[in-house]
Amino acid sequence: MNIHLRENVVPADAAAVRDIVASTGFFHDYEIEVAVELVAERLARGPASGYFFLFAQCDDRVAGYACWGPIACTAHSFDLYWIVVHADFQGRGLGRRLLAEAEQRIAGAGGRRIYVETSGREQYLPTRSFYEHGGYIREATLAEFYGPDDDKVIYLKVVG
Amino acid sequence: MNIHLRENVVPADAAAVRDIVASTGFFHDYEIEVAVELVAERLARGPASGYFFLFAQCDDRVAGYACWGPIACTAHSFDLYWIVVHADFQGRGLGRRLLAEAEQRIAGAGGRRIYVETSGREQYLPTRSFYEHGGYIREATLAEFYGPDDDKVIYLKVVG
Numbered sequence: 001m002n003i004h005l006r007e008n009v010v011p012a013d014a015a016a017v018r019d020i021v022a023s024t025g026f027f028h029d030y031e032i033e034v035a036v037e038l039v040a041e042r043l044a045r046g047p048a049s050g051y052f053f054l055f056a057q058c059d060d061r062v063a064g065y066a067c068w069g070p071i072a073c074t075a076h077s078f079d080l081y082w083i084v085v086h087a088d089f090q091g092r093g094l095g096r097r098l099l100a101e102a103e104q105r106i107a108g109a110g111g112r113r114i115y116v117e118t119s120g121r122e123q124y125l126p127t128r129s130f131y132e133h134g135g136y137i138r139e140a141t142l143a144e145f146y147g148p149d150d151d152k153v154i155y156l157k158v159v160g
Numbered sequence: 161m162n163i164h165l166r167e168n169v170v171p172a173d174a175a176a177v178r179d180i181v182a183s184t185g186f187f188h189d190y191e192i193e194v195a196v197e198l199v200a201e202r203l204a205r206g207p208a209s210g211y212f213f214l215f216a217q218c219d220d221r222v223a224g225y226a227c228w229g230p231i232a233c234t235a236h237s238f239d240l241y242w243i244v245v246h247a248d249f250q251g252r253g254l255g256r257r258l259l260a261e262a263e264q265r266i267a268g269a270g271g272r273r274i275y276v277e278t279s280g281r282e283q284y285l286p287t288r289s290f291y292e293h294g295g296y297i298r299e300a301t302l303a304e305f306y307g308p309d310d311d312k313v314i315y316l317k318v319v320g
Contacts, residue, residue: 031233075308077305140314143299150235
């Protein structure tokens with residue numbers, strides 16, 4: 001699998017992100033819209049949007065991507081908003097590579113604390129394991145934040 | 161003190177919010193900009209902005225305000241973003257009144273969980289006491305989230 005990483009965002013990425021996020025079968029429609037909206041924001045406002053992307057390009061397909069940004073009014077905290085690998089490209093370590101590359105770029109931009117939010121539901125056990133294997137620590141749990149029996153789990157990794 | 165509450169947002173509120181937030185001596189310039197930006201967003205996009213306001217009007221002055229909104233991708237969680245009383249109007253229970261009125265409106269809009277984020281620093285002890293007296297529970301603490309020795313404290317109140 002010949003993967004090329006790129007940071008620039010092009011209009012076609014809106015459709016690519018929609019396709020990637022939907023392919024996982026993991027997200028609600030309204031979550032997919034949020035993912036696509038961040039691409040639109042970035043295209044409209046550039047780096048001032050506060051959204052930074054890394055796309056894993058496999059020939060002419062986008063196989064996965066990560067999206068992060070600095071958290072306003074903090075010294076050096078960043079949110080990792082999305083990290084998703086298309087269903088066709090899963091199980092080959094691409095998520096781990098995107099995570100490591102995103103962390104490098106965050107540290108390079110002066111980031112020291114990377115936060116990731118995910119659900120505490122059973123379905124998200126692989127997601128939580130992914131972050132835990134990546135060195136993320138469970139920093140807090142907000143009970144029923146997303147809905148009944150759907151906690152928010154906040155992970156943290158200190159970098160740089 | 162004859163206080164009139166209003167929910168509609170007018171262009172002059174941008175300057176009023178800047179004045180109120182700055183008057184407290186509590187917020188950094190970049191935080192003041194964020195407060196004003198939420199007014200601008202609301203004026204530009206209306207309720208679709210996701211920002212809802214309550215202004216406490218004392219004759220021709222805005223004495224204080226609250227700003228809240230539903231949290232995307234949650235069933236019925238809301239963020240209370242700002243609740244600030246102008247220095248000239250503090251110490252008369254106006255903050256408590258704004259808080260109670262905001263909570264009523266959130267519950268009326270289907271909100272069940274209200275989250276407030278503040279700093280764990282010594283300076284913010286009165287702020288934390290304000291929420292604790294208002295029935296908010298300390299739900300989580302994110303160590304050094306804002307910066308060195310500056311934790312984020314997340315409060316929660318279940319309503320409705």
